[in-house]
Amino acid sequence: MSGLGFTVAVSGKGGVGKTMLSTLMIRYFAKKGSTLAIDADPDSNLPWALGVPVVKDVGHTREMIAQAPARSAVAGDKASAFENALHEVVQEADDFDIVVMGRSEGAGCYCAINHILRDVIDARAANYDYTFIDTEAGLEHLSRRTTRDVDLMVVVTEPTLNGILTAKRVHDLAKEIDIGFGRIMVLANKVTDETRPMAEKLAREYGLKIDFFVPFDPAVGLQDAMGKPMYQLAEDSPASKAVTEFCEIIQSTVLTA
Ligand SMILES: Nc1ncnc2c1ncn2[C@@H]1O[C@H](COP(=O)(O)OP(=O)(O)O)[C@@H](O)[C@H]1O
Ligand SMILES: [Mg+2]
Incomplete structure (x- = not known):
């Protein structure tokens, strides 16, 4: 099995709407081809937003890898042990597969998580048409x-x-x-008629181009308030429609570039 291997990372500060956007983008692209969702946010809630019950996380994988040489038939065969461990953490949902990175132990442990994330991407992403990574906060934690x-x-x-x-x-x-x-594309989320001109003006002043705007949509908050997965957000809600449009732009510009 070999896919397009097109990989998208969604980043930004906590609360800006990364998980909402990742979820609706995954919903769109899962209809187009094989899709892998990676939750790399330590405050992980992507599985919930996607409506996937329980997933094993990579903290678990890491332990398995640490123990792998002892359990492996071939002593020291870490690579294949890792492959096996990885296979175990990729969970299949109806429309897509999902991996949850889990929390890194202790402060300053991003390197370990990143190391695993890198291996997950290397080992798995090429097998899917589309891979989406819901990342935490800034870019500082992502290595080259x-x-x-x-x-x-x-x-x-x-x-x-x-x-x-x-x-x-x-x-x-x-x-x-x-x-x-x-x-790199910059997306402004939760935008209203009042805030849009101001955001555009500020962006211009600071030399930033905003590539797309997603409106503030009460239906998104309502979905959260009712405890319903964002994956089930009405397709005709303003946020859904905007994300669909954004995905179409990705398809017609970035993907064909
Ligand atoms: N376009 C939007 N309109 C209204 N509320 C939104 C919108 N996008 C996100 N939200 C709300 O913002 C909060 C944070 O969204 P979330 O996707 O969890 O952000 P992040 O993953 O970046 O922390 C949630 O309560 C969500 O309901
Ligand atoms: Mg989130």
Whole structure:
């Protein structure tokens, strides 16, 4: 089995709407081809948003890998033990597969998580047409190697001064460390008629181009309030429609580039 291997990472500060956007993008692309969802946010809630009950996380995988040589038939055969462990954490849902990275133990342990994320991407992403990574916060935690194979980084922001400044910083950082994304797109979420002109003005002032706007949509909050998976958000709600449009743009521009 070999897919397109098109990999999208969704990044931004906590609460900007990464999980909502990842979920609706996964819903769109899962209809187009084989799709892998990776939850790389330590405050993981992607499985819930996708309506997938319980998933094993990579913390568990890591333990399995640590114990693997002892259990492996071939002593020291870490690579195949890793493959096996990985196979176990990829959970199949109806429309897509999902991997949850879990929490890193202790502070400053992102390197370990990133190492595993990198291996997951290397080992698995090429097998799928589309891979979506719901990442935590900034780019600081993503190593060059981790993101080597990311074709599109979607930087999500809210239409606030702080949000625009953060998006600009992430955008510049990505350029600076030459992280090797195929493309970076800035998406402003929760935008209203009142905030949109201001966000556009601020972005211009700080030299940031906002590629797409997703409106503030009460139906999104309602979905959360009712405890329903975002995956089931009405397709005709404003946020759903906007994300569909965004996905169509990705398909017609980034994917065919
Ligand atoms: N377009 C939107 N309109 C209204 N509320 C939104 C929108 N996008 C996200 N939200 C709300 O913002 C909060 C954070 O969204 P979430 O996707 O969990 O963000 P993140 O994953 O970046 O932390 C949630 O309560 C969600 O309901
Ligand atoms: Mg989230």
